[in-house]
Amino acid sequence: MSKYKWLVPTLYIFFLMIPIYWLLNMSFKNTSEIINTFSIFPQNITFDNYIKIFTDSTWYMGYVNSITYVGINTVLCVVFALPAAYAFSRYRFLGDKHMFFWLLTNRMAPPAVFALPFFQLYSSFGLFDTHLAVALAHCLFNIPLAVWIMEGFISGVPKELDETAYVDGYSFPKFFFKIFIPNIKAGIGITAFFCFMFSWVELLLAKTLTAVIAKPIAATMTRTASTSGYELGLLAAAGVLTIIPGAIVIYFVRNYIAKGFSLGRV
Amino acid sequence: MNKKTLDNKAWLFVLPMFVLVAFNAVIPLMTVVNYSVQETFGNNLFFWQGVDWFEKVVNSERFYNALGRQFLYTGIILIIEIPLGIAIALTMPKKGIGVSFCLILMSIPLLIPWNVVGAMWNIFALPDIGLLGYAINNWLNIDYNFTQQPFSAWFTCILMDVWHWTSLVVLLCYAGLISIPDAYYQAANIDGAKPWSVFRFIQLPKMKKVLTIAILLRFMDSFMIYTEPFVLTGGGPGNSTTFLSIDLVKVALGEFDLGPAAAMSIIYFLIVLLVSWIFYNLMMRNEEN
Amino acid sequence: MARVKLDNLNHSYVSNPTSDDYVLKNINIEWNDGGAYALLGPSGCGKTTILNLISGLINPTSGSILFDGKDVTNLSPLERNIGQVFQFPVIYDTMTVYENLAFPLKNRGFETAYIDKKVKEIAEILELSPSLSNRASGLTADGKQKISLGRGLVRSDVNVLMFDEPLTVIDPLLKWQLRSKLKELHHEFKNTMIYVTHDQTEALTFADQVVVMYDGVIVQVGTPTELFETPKHTFVGHFIGSPGMNILPCDVNSQNVTCFNHPIKTSSDLKNIKSNSKLQIGVRPEFIKFSPSGLPVIVNNVSDIGRYKVVDCLIENQRIKVIVNEGDDIPSGKAYLEFNSNFTKIYEDSWMVS
Numbered sequence: 085m086s087k088y089k090w091l092v093p094t095l096y097i098f099f100l101m102i103p104i105y106w107l108l109n110m111s112f113k114n115t116s117e118i119i120n121t122f123s124i125f126p127q128n129i130t131f132d133n134y135i136k137i138f139t140d141s142t143w144y145m146g147y148v149n150s151i152t153y154v155g156i157n158t159v160l161c162v163v164f165a166l167p168a169a170y171a172f173s174r175y176r177f178l179g180d181k182h183m184f185f186w187l188l189t190n191r192m193a194p195p196a197v198f199a200l201p202f203f204q205l206y207s208s209f210g211l212f213d214t215h216l217a218v219a220l221a222h223c224l225f226n227i228p229l230a231v232w233i234m235e236g237f238i239s240g241v242p243k244e245l246d247e248t249a250y251v252d253g254y255s256f257p258k259f260f261f262k263i264f265i266p267n268i269k270a271g272i273g274i275t276a277f278f279c280f281m282f283s284w285v286e287l288l289l290a291k292t293l294t295a296v297i298a299k300p301i302a303a304t305m306t307r308t309a310s311t312s313g314y315e316l317g318l319l320a321a322a323g324v325l326t327i328i329p330g331a332i333v334i335y336f337v338r339n340y341i342a343k344g345f346s347l348g349r350v
Numbered sequence: 351m352n353k354k355t356l357d358n359k360a361w362l363f364v365l366p367m368f369v370l371v372a373f374n375a376v377i378p379l380m381t382v383v384n385y386s387v388q389e390t391f392g393n394n395l396f397f398w399q400g401v402d403w404f405e406k407v408v409n410s411e412r413f414y415n416a417l418g419r420q421f422l423y424t425g426i427i428l429i430i431e432i433p434l435g436i437a438i439a440l441t442m443p444k445k446g447i448g449v450s451f452c453l454i455l456m457s458i459p460l461l462i463p464w465n466v467v468g469a470m471w472n473i474f475a476l477p478d479i480g481l482l483g484y485a486i487n488n489w490l491n492i493d494y495n496f497t498q499q500p501f502s503a504w505f506t507c508i509l510m511d512v513w514h515w516t517s518l519v520v521l522l523c524y525a526g527l528i529s530i531p532d533a534y535y536q537a538a539n540i541d542g543a544k545p546w547s548v549f550r551f552i553q554l555p556k557m558k559k560v561l562t563i564a565i566l567l568r569f570m571d572s573f574m575i576y577t578e579p580f581v582l583t584g585g586g587p588g589n590s591t592t593f594l595s596i597d598l599v600k601v602a603l604g605e606f607d608l609g610p611a612a613a614m615s616i617i618y619f620l621i622v623l624l625v626s627w628i629f630y631n632l633m634m635r636n637e638e639n
Numbered sequence: 640m641a642r643v644k645l646d647n648l649n650h651s652y653v654s655n656p657t658s659d660d661y662v663l664k665n666i667n668i669e670w671n672d673g674g675a676y677a678l679l680g681p682s683g684c685g686k687t688t689i690l691n692l693i694s695g696l697i698n699p700t701s702g703s704i705l706f707d708g709k710d711v712t713n714l715s716p717l718e719r720n721i722g723q724v725f726q727f728p729v730i731y732d733t734m735t736v737y738e739n740l741a742f743p744l745k746n747r748g749f750e751t752a753y754i755d756k757k758v759k760e761i762a763e764i765l766e767l768s769p770s771l772s773n774r775a776s777g778l779t780a781d782g783k784q785k786i787s788l789g790r791g792l793v794r795s796d797v798n799v800l801m802f803d804e805p806l807t808v809i810d811p812l813l814k815w816q817l818r819s820k821l822k823e824l825h826h827e828f829k830n831t832m833i834y835v836t837h838d839q840t841e842a843l844t845f846a847d848q849v850v851v852m853y854d855g856v857i858v859q860v861g862t863p864t865e866l867f868e869t870p871k872h873t874f875v876g877h878f879i880g881s882p883g884m885n886i887l888p889c890d891v892n893s894q895n896v897t898c899f900n901h902p903i904k905t906s907s908d909l910k911n912i913k914s915n916s917k918l919q920i921g922v923r924p925e926f927i928k929f930s931p932s933g934l935p936v937i938v939n940n941v942s943d944i945g946r947y948k949v950v951d952c953l954i955e956n957q958r959i960k961v962i963v964n965e966g967d968d969i970p971s972g973k974a975y976l977e978f979n980s981n982f983t984k985i986y987e988d989s990w991m992v993s
Contacts, residue, residue, distance in 0.1 A: 089441045090441070090443070090448075091441075092437065092438055092441035093438060093441055093442050093443075093452050093456075096438050096456070096516075096520075097452065097455045097456065099513070100455065100456065100458065100459055100513065100517070101455070102474075102481065103470050103471060103474045103481075103482075103513065104458070104470070106470075106473065106474050106480065106481045107470045107473065107474075110473055118479060119479065122478065122479065122484050124481070150463075160370070164366050164367040164370050165367055167363035167364070167366070167367070168363055168364045168366075168367040168368070170363060171360035171361075171363035171364050172364075173354075174354060174355070174360070175354050175355055175356070175357045175360035176354045176355070176356045176357075177356070177357060177358045177359075177360045177361055177364075178358055178361075180360075183364065183368070185627075185630060187371065188626070188630060189623055189626070190371060190374075190375050191570075192570050192574075192622050192623065192626045193375070193574075193619065193622075194573075194574040194576075194594075194595055194598075194615075194618055194619065194622060195574065195576065195595070196574070196576055196594075196595035196596075196598045196599050196602075196615075196618075197382065197598065197615040197618060197619055198374075198378050199599055199602060199603060200602040200603055200608070200611065201377075201378030201379070201381045201382055202374075202378055203603075204381065205377055205378055205381070220370075220373075220374065221374060223370055223371065223374055224371065224374040224375060227367060227370060227371050228371070231367065243353070281460070281461055284461065284463060285461065285462065285463045285464050286463075286464065286577075287463060287464050287465045287577045288576050288577055288599070292603070301463070302463050302464075302465040302466070305465060305466070305469060306465060306581070316473055316479070319469055319473070320473060322466075323462075323466040323469055323470055326462065326463050326466050327458065327461075327462050327466070329461075330458065330460075330461025330462060331454075331458055331461070333461065334454055334457045334458065334461060335454055338450055338453045338454050338457070339450075339453075341453060341457055341521055
């Protein structure tokens with residue numbers, strides 16, 4: 085029985101790859117071929133769909149916009165969460181346990197509940213249709229995640245390290261930047277990865293808060309489906325291109341993914 | 351574990367983060383609460399409604415239907431994904447190149463933007479154009495059309511979610527499994543334990559922590575699901591796959607019915623909070639042990 | 640209980656190994672039924688590998704393992720009927736202490752009445768009776784190790800009981816208690832026990848016979864006294880004893896042994912020494928004393944251990960340690976050492992010349 089154990093993950097991975105393959109398949113066909121014939125391999129391979137995306141600014145700007153706000157969000161989250169995580173890990177203070185739980189509740193907030201309020205809030209600040217708006221909005225659930233993951237990592241660094249640094253005469257900022265941060269490099273990397281991931285995949289808030297200037301690729305894709313009829317090949321190509329950044333990033337943190345999802349508690 | 355020192359100056363570290371999150375959390379929530387107890391006819395005129403909106407929502411058939419669909423959906427998801435995730439994690443290689451290979455490929459679905467997931471499955475499941483649709487209709491000779499049949503729509507939504515999120519459960523369980531030292535398996539071998547006993551007395555208990563997190567995350571995320579089913583079915587056919595978030599957005603952004611939308615939001619949030627609070631306590635109790 | 644024999648055992652963790660890849664080389668040992676044995680050596684010398692080969696958790700690259708003359712090399716741990724206690728407590732967290740102890744018997748299909756009797760018997764001896772209905776996860780580390788031990792003892796037909804550095808996570812006071820308990824158990828049950836450790840105190844107090852290993856080879860087998868008084872390899876001399884044996888370079892011609900140009904009397908036979916081998920003298924600090932004449936040294940440092948003092952002496956950059964009883968005089972500056980010739984041996988290429 086255990087001889088065939090490898091079959092299970094193999095079949096599962098095969099199952100995971102099929103829809104992706106189908107998307108890839110579609111992306112190399114033109115619309116008429118898609119609608120009229122059913123084929124597992126493209127009969128007339130065409131790169132037209134990809135060419136359109138790389139040359140049409142309404143399309144490639146979508147990617148640029150997405151990467152922009154995701155990048156801003158990741159930086160914001162790491163920068164704001166790191167000191168807070170340090171505080172939660174090293175100190176007890178008034179309301180600390182409640183604050184920690186409150187943070188977690190924000191991760192549990194249904195984005196649908198916030199769609200309209202965010203729309204009104206950010207509009208009233210004149211931030212509608214900006215990258216900053218989406219980046220800030222995603223902080224709602226990404227910062228709690230960042231704090232939780234980093235707190236787990238920081239707790240793994242012995243407090244003696246801090247104490248030794250003080251005895252050696254380091255001022256707090258010097259200690260923090262020169263000694264402490266290099267020690268939790270892995271934790272910061274994983275946190276950044278998860279912030280990237282959850283911001284990259286989230287659509288509802290990103291669409292609600294943008295119109296034209298900061299429109300993410302997701303919005304461009306849905307617009308295509310409704311306005312210019314069913315350009316399935318183009319849609320497929322756009323989809324394939326969104327998978328690539330994710331795949332690359334996973335490769336770099338593959339050993340830490342589970343640790344991050346478990347909020348650093350594994 | 352480090353001993354923490356009591357120092358309220360630590361608030362200084364926490365303050366910037368708190369402000370940023372509170373900005374996003376408190377102000378909108380206050381808005382929602384505001385709307386839930388008032389009625390507006392435009393022009394910034396508000397009239398106190400008390401708990402009227404809440405009563406309306408709690409008595410509305412539409413809300414109950416959406417809630418019911420949501421619970422059913424989440425229930426089915428959990429029943430499928432948790433055991434499936436455990437089973438796959440149990441069979442994954444523990445050492446060698448196979449490990450990286452598995453981890454990377456299994457994680458890919460988790461990093462695809464959610465609308466692309468919906469669009470991908472839309473293309474995949476179309477009756478005569480998509481591989482799945484074509485296969486079911488022509489190779490299995492079953493009449494399948496998710497745009498017209500509620501059952502097929504549900505089937506496709508669930509299959510899509512299983513495809514999308516089971517890997518999360520797999521990764522978490524796997525992390526729990528590889529942290530079990532070999533000595534436990536060796537001792538079980540010497541004690542003559544059968545594979546089922548090894549699972550029941552060694553593997554499952556040691557996975558308790560990660561399983562709690564997995565169940566919590568899957569409950570939360572499937573209960574709040576919006577994008578993937580919306581892109582796949584638009585909530586249809588009819589409203590057969592209109593889950594709670596989809597319904598809420600329809601009411602809030604589509605019909606601009608602020609009062610009921612706000613009341614619904616609060617009830618929604620409270621349900622998620624309640625269940626999550628229970629899981630959180632379970633998680634914290636496990637950690638103390 | 641069984642006699643255990645290891646026959647020409649070689650093991651490598653690498654498939655298609657070269658000679659460098661072997662972690663065990665040419666191991667031949669025979670252990671008698673009912674004896675208490677220790678496998679002693681530094682980390683990485685192969686002792687845990689031997690243990691796992693005996694228990695059947697790994698299969699040897701070449702060679703065989705015999706219990707009472709029967710070849711068990713291809714049998715599983717279950718079939719070999721052994722018990723093993725690991726470095727950290729391995730218990731079934733969700734079961735009670737009683738269920739933990741009963742587990743091996745239940746899996747082998749014994750009757751409930753018999754299981755009950757056996758579990759209570761072993762729990763009594765291990766002083767676990769009061770906690771029988773408690774959850775096993777609530778016990779302290781030494782309690783959990785006792786449970787691990789108990790799961791091995793519960794099976795009356797167990798062939799060998801093996802211990803892989805079992806006291807590693809136990810507090811010092813409880814270490815002593817557990818060690819005594821093991822000795823007691825051995826007296827009572829007369830099991831064949833094999834105890835792996837890198838701690839010489841544990842090995843020397845527990846075992847009737849100690850196997851000292853170094854770098855995958857067995858260096859010496861003997862009683863604690865033999866290891867102390869006649870270490871066959873410089874490693875044994877150096878590893879056992881605190882501080883270990885002094886190893887000094889020497890020259891030998893047909894009649895005399897000289898060390899730093901000073902004549903030394905030894906109890907070794909000088910006849911068979913080859914001319915181009917590395918020659919050393921080994922003598923324990925316990926067997927050196929200060930005297931009016933002898934090897935000239937400079938007294939460098941004195942450490943007071945309590946019951947005795949360790950004096951660090953220096954001759955031409957070579958350190959020699961001497962143990963001096965409490966209350967005895969210690970010269971300062973220049974001094975002379977005399978070696979007890981009965982316990983001064985010559986080592987050729989690290990092996991003792993007989």
